[in-house]
Amino acid sequence: MRISSPLGSFVARDTPAARVDARVKIVLLLAATVSAFATGASPALALWAVLLVASWGLARMDPRSFLGALAPVAVILAFTLAANALALDGHGDIALAGPVGIDTAGALRGLSAVFRVAVLLGLALAVSASTTPPQLADACTRLMSPLRRAGVPVAEIGLMLSLALRFIPIVSEEFDRIRLAQRSRGVDFDRGGVVARVRAWASVLTPLVVSLFRRADRLGESMAARCYADGAPAAERAPLPARDRVVLAAGLAVCLAIPTAAACI
Numbered sequence: 001m002r003i004s005s006p007l008g009s010f011v012a013r014d015t016p017a018a019r020v021d022a023r024v025k026i027v028l029l030l031a032a033t034v035s036a037f038a039t040g041a042s043p044a045l046a047l048w049a050v051l052l053v054a055s056w057g058l059a060r061m062d063p064r065s066f067l068g069a070l071a072p073v074a075v076i077l078a079f080t081l082a083a084n085a086l087a088l089d090g091h092g093d094i095a096l097a098g099p100v101g102i103d104t105a106g107a108l109r110g111l112s113a114v115f116r117v118a119v120l121l122g123l124a125l126a127v128s129a130s131t132t133p134p135q136l137a138d139a140c141t142r143l144m145s146p147l148r149r150a151g152v153p154v155a156e157i158g159l160m161l162s163l164a165l166r167f168i169p170i171v172s173e174e175f176d177r178i179r180l181a182q183r184s185r186g187v188d189f190d191r192g193g194v195v196a197r198v199r200a201w202a203s204v205l206t207p208l209v210v211s212l213f214r215r216a217d218r219l220g221e222s223m224a225a226r227c228y229a230d231g232a233p234a235a236e237r238a239p240l241p242a243r244d245r246v247v248l249a250a251g252l253a254v255c256l257a258i259p260t261a262a263a264c265i
């Protein structure tokens with residue numbers, strides 16, 4: 001069984017990653033984000049590729065889903081690589097045309113940045129493949145619970161996060177449905193200039209926004225009918241089991257060890 005998720009698809013399987021508490025996975029993902037960008041030496045980045053493959057194995061992910069997730073950000077990654085590799089002042093190591101050339105040091109820097117983003121995206125997919133949207137929302141609420149002492153409405157933020165996680169796949173399905181309906185009416189999204197394409201996509205975005213407002217009204221009426229009010233009860237405390245504490249400590253140690261090893265190379 002698959003359940004739609006903002007980052008990928010949750011697969012209801014008894015995997016080692018699915019048995020880990022969602023709070024541990026979120027903390028380790030945040031630690032991996034900091035550690036990956038703090039890793040300087042290129043040889044040490046290969047360790048992140050090993051960890052990425054290991055996380056896919058623990059979540060029993062299909063590597064093809066990673067390629068599908070890269071498609072929406074491929075343009076950004078290509079722009080990042082080009083912005084670092086191209087030299088427009090004539091000082092490029094490889095001349096292309098006139099003052100335009102390729103800076104090999106910049107190209108390596110761009111490849112390193114693209115690699116880091118791809119690794120973090122793959123790790124996020126492993127988390128989403130082994131965690132349901134309600135588990136993610138509940139974990140974020142519990143992690144933010146210390147902010148309640150500062151007057152932050154943690155329970156309300158958790159509710160909004162839960163609603164957002166549930167509605168993102170619904171919005172995606174609605175977008176596809178409207179796009180197919182407009183295409184069947186003869187709207188061509190792939191031809192014409194920029195203005196023509198903007199007008200074509202406006203025929204999708206306008207009814208989509210109207211549909212979102214309609215769903216928001218229905219959601220508000222449903223919450224009012226269930227007598228929801230501010231000051232929702234906070235989530236009960238749930239200490240981490242010993243196994244999850246070991247996983248958390250080991251994961252944080254790895255995230256700390258890789259940049260340290262890179263600094264010694």
